């Protein structure tokens with residue numbers, strides 16, 4: 319067996335790419351390790367921003383092709399009429415505007431890896447051409463009359479449900495099987511919220527210490543409760559926003575709400591004018607009608623929480639001290655009463 323020693327001399331830690339120790343991330347890293355040294359095609363499925371491209375890079379970097387080219391193409395971002403020449407290249411004069419020969423991504427990725435992102439967006443006629451190249455291992459430039467052998471590992475990714483696309487007649491089943499010899503699923507950030515502290519530390523790495531914001535416990539609790547429609551990309555943006563807006567300060571749950579666009583900037587906290595209809599009602603003078611004891615107790619609780627937060631200038635840990643509550647208990651109660659949407663001035 320011929321082994322390229324240069325490849326073996328360059329081991330990479332998959333952990334450097336795929337941050338997080340949650341069970342789904344450990345499973346994913348294990349799968350990446352298993353597929354890295356094979357040449358079988360891999361299809362990566364997962365929501366937008368969950369890290370599909372990071373997984374593709376990790377597979378390439380951990381495998382035998384690591385020292386060869388890694389070429390990426392977003393099939394959704396390229397106009398349909400250009401994608402053929404992007405993938406296969408073209409000869410001079412092949413079409414209007416083709417003033418010079420162009421080498422396509424397949425040739426550029428020879429011996430290496432070609433990452434086809436948003437594969438579900440590829441037009442049906444292109445799917446046929448792609449399948450042919452994958453079956454034959456030969457690529458013909460547009461306008462050319464010879465076929466060149468290519469040795470390319472294909473990794474593709476999609477956030478779409480391709481099984482549904484196949485059922486709807488939008489995606490070829492034969493291409494799906496060809497691309498997805500191994501299927502990997504990248505979890506959403508909400509499914510691995512416990513990784514958030516590690517991901518924050520990862521995004522802060524390499525930044526100047528003075529710019530780092532520190533996310534306190536209440537902030538982490540709040541971040542972990544968020545549903546993260548934009549997944550890891552959204553978290554990265556939040557960390558960057560925090561560094562820009564709060565420049566090295568400590569971020570608490572209120573600041574997180576501001577960063578997520580859920581609260582106005584904190585100045586003097588003013589309790590909502592009419593928090594709940596039953597806030598701290600007077601004692602009934604007569605007992606002609608029954609009272610709603612639970613609502614009254616909750617009204618009092620809400621009123622005290624708002625007052626304490628006002629005294630503490632919105633600092634949750636201080637308000638919790640004033641109320642002799644644990645900070646997490648206070649945060650839970652604030653969530654229950656919607657106090658994080660309190661009107662601030």
Ligand SMILES: Nc1ncnc2c1ncn2[C@@H]1O[C@H](COP(=O)(O)OP(=O)(O)OP(=O)(O)O)[C@@H](O)[C@H]1O
Nearest residue numbers: 335336337365366367368369370371372477550551
């Ligand atoms: N496990 C991870 N460790 C470190 N960074 C990550 C991880 N997952 C995602 N990221 C970061 O999140 C951002 C989005 O990741 P990526 O582009 O890979 O997502 P995607 O699923 O391919 O998105 P899209 O569907 O929009 O193409 C990038 O900045 C990436 O570096």
